[in-house]
Amino acid sequence: MNTWFLSGYTEEARSLSVRKPSNYIKTGSAALMFDYVPFFRDTLLKLKFGTQDRMHAMIQNRDSIVDWAREAVWSGWHVSCSCKIGADNDPMAVLDPECRVRGVEGLRVVDASAMPSVIAANTNITTIAMAEKVADIILSTPS
Secondary structure (H helix, E strand, O other), X not given: OOEOOOOOOOHHHHHHOOOOHHHHHHHHHHXXXXXXXXXXXXXXXXXXXXXXXXXXXXXXXXXXXXXXXXXXXXOOOOOOOOOOEOOOOOOOOOEOOOOEEOOOOOOEOOXXXXXXXXXXXXXXXXXXXXXXXXXXXXXXXXX
């Protein structure tokens, strides 16, 4: 899929994070539609979040990246398990064991979303440990 999720912690995202049956139905239905209904994935998602053109435009202008980060990035909410790390034979794994995004050269994801399952610990310190490990991997990889 060639869609970029450049969104922030909106009221919409906050309301979906509340554990209740209606949110399970909403998020489960959306997940099924993303996977199996091309119109939903390719059209409606792009209307909501934009396309690669937005990302390419941002890459060309550092100030627009800084503006987006100031507007959209929020540090108080750790979503976990939405960008799973896993073995090559795991069809649900978005990331390889070194946190590289499968199919996207030069991109890694190292945050709580990479956790393959919900942990029974503080996500902040676990994420820091993951980031340190991946930093070591990156630094030890020949360029």
